[in-house]
Amino acid sequence: MNLEEKNKINDDLLRPVFQTSRWFYVIVVLLGVIVLAGLGSWLYQMWFGLVVAGIKWPVYWAFYVTNFVFWIGISHAGTLISAILRLVNATWRRPVTRCAEVITVFALMIGAMFPIIHLGRPWLFFWLMPYPSERQIWPNFRSPLVWDFFAISTYLTGSTFFLLLPAIPDFALIRDRTTGLRRKIYGALALGWQGTTKQWHRLESAMQIMAIAIVPVAISVHTIVSFDFAMAPVPMWHSTIFGPYFVAGAIFSGIAALILAMAVLRKVLHLERYLHPVHFQNLGKLLLMMSLLWGYFTFAERLTVWYGNEPSEMAVFWSTQTGAYAPLFWTMVFCNFVIPFPLLAIRRLRTIAGTVIASSTIIAGMWLERFLIIVPSLANKNLPYSWGFYRPRPVEIMITIATFAAMALLYTLFSKAVPLISIWELKAGAHPRPVLKPQMEEEVEGLWGTRS
Amino acid sequence: MAHRWGMAVDLDRCTGCEACVTACRAENNISTAGPDQAARGRAKHWIRVERYYEGEFPDVRVKFRPVLCQQCDAAPCEPVCPTYASHHTEEGLNAQVYNRCIGTRYCANACPYNVRFFNFANPVWDTPLNLQLNPDVSVRGVGVMEKCTFCVQRINAGKTLAKAEKREVRDGEIQPACAQACPTTAIVFGDLNDPESAVSRLSRSTRGTKLLEDVGAKPKITYLLRQS
Numbered sequence: 001m002n003l004e005e006k007n008k009i010n011d012d013l014l015r016p017v018f019q020t021s022r023w024f025y026v027i028v029v030l031l032g033v034i035v036l037a038g039l040g041s042w043l044y045q046m047w048f049g050l051v052v053a054g055i056k057w058p059v060y061w062a063f064y065v066t067n068f069v070f071w072i073g074i075s076h077a078g079t080l081i082s083a084i085l086r087l088v089n090a091t092w093r094r095p096v097t098r099c100a101e102v103i104t105v106f107a108l109m110i111g112a113m114f115p116i117i118h119l120g121r122p123w124l125f126f127w128l129m130p131y132p133s134e135r136q137i138w139p140n141f142r143s144p145l146v147w148d149f150f151a152i153s154t155y156l157t158g159s160t161f162f163l164l165l166p167a168i169p170d171f172a173l174i175r176d177r178t179t180g181l182r183r184k185i186y187g188a189l190a191l192g193w194q195g196t197t198k199q200w201h202r203l204e205s206a207m208q209i210m211a212i213a214i215v216p217v218a219i220s221v222h223t224i225v226s227f228d229f230a231m232a233p234v235p236m237w238h239s240t241i242f243g244p245y246f247v248a249g250a251i252f253s254g255i256a257a258l259i260l261a262m263a264v265l266r267k268v269l270h271l272e273r274y275l276h277p278v279h280f281q282n283l284g285k286l287l288l289m290m291s292l293l294w295g296y297f298t299f300a301e302r303l304t305v306w307y308g309n310e311p312s313e314m315a316v317f318w319s320t321q322t323g324a325y326a327p328l329f330w331t332m333v334f335c336n337f338v339i340p341f342p343l344l345a346i347r348r349l350r351t352i353a354g355t356v357i358a359s360s361t362i363i364a365g366m367w368l369e370r371f372l373i374i375v376p377s378l379a380n381k382n383l384p385y386s387w388g389f390y391r392p393r394p395v396e397i398m399i400t401i402a403t404f405a406a407m408a409l410l411y412t413l414f415s416k417a418v419p420l421i422s423i424w425e426l427k428a429g430a431h432p433r434p435v436l437k438p439q440m441e442e443e444v445e446g447l448w449g450t451r452s
Numbered sequence: 453m454a455h456r457w458g459m460a461v462d463l464d465r466c467t468g469c470e471a472c473v474t475a476c477r478a479e480n481n482i483s484t485a486g487p488d489q490a491a492r493g494r495a496k497h498w499i500r501v502e503r504y505y506e507g508e509f510p511d512v513r514v515k516f517r518p519v520l521c522q523q524c525d526a527a528p529c530e531p532v533c534p535t536y537a538s539h540h541t542e543e544g545l546n547a548q549v550y551n552r553c554i555g556t557r558y559c560a561n562a563c564p565y566n567v568r569f570f571n572f573a574n575p576v577w578d579t580p581l582n583l584q585l586n587p588d589v590s591v592r593g594v595g596v597m598e599k600c601t602f603c604v605q606r607i608n609a610g611k612t613l614a615k616a617e618k619r620e621v622r623d624g625e626i627q628p629a630c631a632q633a634c635p636t637t638a639i640v641f642g643d644l645n646d647p648e649s650a651v652s653r654l655s656r657s658t659r660g661t662k663l664l665e666d667v668g669a670k671p672k673i674t675y676l677l678r679q680s
Contacts, residue, residue, distance in 0.1 A: 049594040050555075051572035056493025058566045060557035120555015120570060120595025127535045127554055137552075143534040145556055232562040233528050233667050378561060382664050383519070385502035386566035388493055 006427055010173070013419040013426070016269050017174060020416065031409035038402020041395045042117055050120060054393035058386050059378045062371075063396040064118035065228075067403055069370040070253070071111030072152070072225050073246070077254030078104030079159040080218040081286070083211040092282055094429040095274045095421045099265060100258045101163040102420065106410040107257070108156045110403050115148065117399065144227045151217075151224040158217050162210050168193050168203065169424040222250040229373065235312040236305060236377045245297045252290035252336075253366035256359035259283050261411065263356045265420055274421055277352055284355040287362070288344035295337045315380040315387075324389060325376045328368050335365025455543045455611075455621070457602050458644035458672040459631070460654035461518055464679055465638035468501050468516035475633030476520075479603060481589045483575030496569035498600040499630050515678065518639065520630065521546060521567045521600035522663060522671030529559035529568060537597070544672065545602055553596040560597060564667045568599045602641070603628035623649040644672065 045052050055062050078100035085093035116125045128149050130138055139146045172193035175186035193199060226246035229237040259280060266275040305317050320329045340358035343349045375390050414420070476482065476499045485494040499520035506513040527546045529538045537553035540546060548568075560568040574594045577585070585591065588605040592598045610626035623642050631639040642651035654660070655674040662671050 049573040050570070051489065051494060055557075057495070057569060058560070059493075060560045060570060115556075118556075120553070120557065120597075122554075124554045127552075137536070139534050140531070140536050142531040143558070144532065145534040145558060149534075228558075232532060232558070233564055233669070234561060381566055382564045382667065383502065383566060385500075385504070385519075 009423060009426055012271070012273065013421050013423050014174065014177070016415050017417065017419060018177075024412070024416070027412055028409065031405045031412065034405035035402050035409055038399050038406070041398040041402070045117075045395050045399075046122060052393060052395050054391050054396055056388060056390065058381060058388050059375055059390040061118070061374050061378060062390050063392050063400055064114050065374055066367065066371045067400055068111055068114035068118070069225055069246070069374075070367050071107045071114070071403065072222060073250035073253045073366065073370070074257045075104045075107035075111060075155070075159070075254065076218055076222060076247070076250035077107070077258040078102070079155075079162050079214045080251060081255060081258065083162070083214045083218075086207065086211045087215075090282075091429050092279060094425045095271075096258070096262065096279055096283070097425070098163070098167070098418075098422045099261050099420055100254075101159065101166075102411060102414055102418075103254070103257055103261055103407075104159045105156070105163050106407055106414070108152065108159060109410075110406055112152050112156065113403075115145070144224065144231050147224045148228065151221045155217050155221045158210070158214050162214050164189070165203065165206055165210060166422055166425065167418055169195065170419055170422060173423060174419075219247050222247045229377075234377050234381060235310075236316040237373075239301065241297065241301050241304075245301065248290060248293045248297055249366060249369060252287070252294050253363060255283055255287045255290060256362040256366070259287065259355050259359040260363065263352060263359075265415075266352075269415065269420070271421065274426065280352045280355045281350055284344050284350045284358070287340065287355065287358065291337055291340050291344065291362070298333075298336075312382045315384070316377050319376045319380050320372055324379075325372060329372055332365045332368040332372060335361040336369065454645065455607075455643045456645040456672075457523070457543055457545060457607065458642065458651050458655060458674070459523075459602070459628075460640045460651050460657075460660070460674045460676060462638045462640070462654070462676040463515070463517060464676065465636040466501070466516045466518060467636055467638075468503065468514070469635065470501050471633040471635060472499050472518055472630035472639060473497060473501060475629040476600070478584070479586055479589070479629035480601070481575075481585050481591050482598075483571075483577060483591075484581070485572075489572070494572045496571075496598065498567070498569070498598075517663075517675065518630070519565060519567060519663070520673070521602075522565055522669065522673045523600075523602060525670035525672060526668060528562040528564065528667075528669055532558045532562045534558070543607075545604060546599075547601070547604070548597060548599055550590060550592050550596045550598065555595040555597065557597065564664050564669060565671075568597050571596050571598065 053063075082093070082097040082100045082104075085097065115128075116122050119125055128139055128146060139149075168190055171186050171190035172195070175183055175190050178186060223243040223246065226242035230239055230242040232238065262275050262279065262283075265271055302317070302321075305313050319325050339361045343354045343358040379388050379390055381387070476497075477484075480498060482496050482498060485496070489495070499518055502517045502519050504515045504517070506515065523544065523546050525544060527538075527540065529546065530540055533539070533553075534556060535552050535554055537549045538546065538559045539549070555570065557570055560566070560570060571592050571594050575591055576582075586605075588609070606628060607626050610621055614621045614625070621643070623646060626641065628639075628641050631637075631641045640651050640654055642649040644652055644655065646652060654676060657674075657676055659676040659679065660674040661677055663673070663675060665671075
């Protein structure tokens with residue numbers, strides 16, 4: 001790669017950090033207003049109590065817990081995909097990884113809000129944490145909600161490192177181009193990066209360790225989220241399939257979120273040169289695999305319940321197949337399988353537009369999936385006398401919308417601080433040519449895991 | 453000898469009059485939700501009389517079953533609580549510590565009987581109900597779970613009285629509000645550790661059955677099945 005090319009990469013990718021268009025402020029204000037409306041809704045709910053929400057006896061968990069599982073699921077985009085692509089040394093990953101890692105960190109932050117938002121007394125949320133209380137009361141370590149706390153805080157810490165570590169050389173790049181306070185901030189973030197061989201070697205080792213460490217953490221996080229349900233003796237919750245089912249669903253929705261984010265970035269930040277159709281093609285293939293896996297899990301779960309014919313489970317089963325929740329269930333099947341499958345399986349349709357359409361329906365479908373796991377089971381629990389039906393109320397809908405705006409807002413603001421494509425990795429890899437098949441030598445290298 | 457409080461409910465005797473429901477509300481300071489909120493599922497009934505109908509009109513048979521907290525020995529609500537608000541006492545009761553509850557509502561989800569209730573709003577009573585609160589029972593604020601306590605305040609009072617008189621608690625001396633109000637003595641309360649107590653004898657009945665026994669929560673309430 002010649003100097004001219006390197007300068008071009010620097011200019012293209014650092015442009016959002018140094019130049020701000022009018023549209024940026026418009027978008028930030030727009031998203032900010034929605035986020036503030038969501039915060040207002042939460043304050044309103046705290047002031048009046050959960051009486052303003054739609055949850056009721058016996059459906060005590062609904063939109064908020066759905067959002068919790070959904071956002072923690074989206075967070076698997078990132079770190080997990082990026083770690084796996086790093087570990088198998090897939091060279092096409094280079095422009096993709098940071099977009100994904102950013103999704104992880106922000107989706108986790110948003111997801112971790114919901115266990116607090118849904119509390120009856122959110123101001124006492126810290127009782128979930130093991131802190132040295134003067135009364136020597138510890139949280140109940142048998143409770144899956146306490147496991148959640150540990151799993152999510154571990155994952156958030158790990159994925160923050162995983163995002164910031166490979167950004168160090170880019171922080172240094174920005175540091176060298178700024179003055180004053182910004183230089184100080186980026187200087188601190190760059191941790192004294194000078195680009196010496198020793199430093200490069202340490203960075204590579206650290207990245208390798210983090211990539212290996214983050215995979216089991218990510219898998220354990222969504223398994224533990226699934227345990228919130230699987231541990232309770234509730235019909236169609238109490239299932240051994242939930243751990244892998246949730247992890248698969250999480251990666252599924254995560255890849256979809258990544259494709260959507262990349263498509264938006266490509267248009268808005270004019271990154272057509274870096275985010276090629278080949279990236280959407282490859283992620284589309286991963287998405288196709290996850291769609292098949294999701295379909296398989298859903299089929300396996302439904303078939304075993306139906307064949308087992310256990311009365312309390314059948315009540316929940318039929319409420320989703322033909323009953324009150326059937327329209328949502330079949331919409332979910334369409335969104336997660338029927339629509340994406342041809343779009344992703346047929347090469348001619350696996351374009352940027354095709355993968356974006358598939359990803360959009362998958363995001364909607366996976367949100368519905370989480371809802372359909374939680375609500376019908378609670379609404380049709382063992383004793384028929386205590387059955388109920390849940391309808392959301394405005395405060396729940398507003399907070400749900402606000403989280404999507406919060407994600408977009410955090411992403412937008414982050415794009416001002418850090419280039420969303422890793423500059424040094426792109427340079428190191430001489431970004432891939434717009435061909436559909438990776439180069440032969442790269443494949444061989446990838447197979448043996450050697451570093452290029 | 454340690455106590456192990458239990459209950460037997462004779463479904464043959466239950467007429468579905470709901471005196472137990474009313475007595476429970478009065479005894480335990482259960483706030484009213486009002487008709488609108490009740491329709492939205494915010495009403496709290498520590499004890500409810502479930503009605504099941506059999507047959508086609510006009511040959512309809514109604515079955516009543518009072519359902520309250522089953523005070524399970526292996527209660528699913530207890531391990532899931534992150535703050536120990538829901539915990540097991542030495543006498544086998546499933547206690548709910550309101551001050552420790554942060555309102556995750558996980559216990560209510562885990563409970564197969566749906567007998568745990570959430571305070572969606574701060575409690576209000578229409579006058580003059582606000583003037584007749586039971587001073588022995590704490591009033592629960594917004595955001596916490598509550599449920600049947602087997603009238604633990606009466607249990608404690610009975611034990612204190614027995615201790616003051618230097619004797620054991622007599623069978624039938626302690627009665628929760630529902631059992632006391634039941635006009636047909638369908639509800640019998642007592643110590644399961646005393647093999648001669650009325651509740652122990654009824655629990656050994658061949659008609660005895662547990663509600664949702666297959667869930668495995670080991671409830672301490674025995675329902676005596678209808679014979680007629």
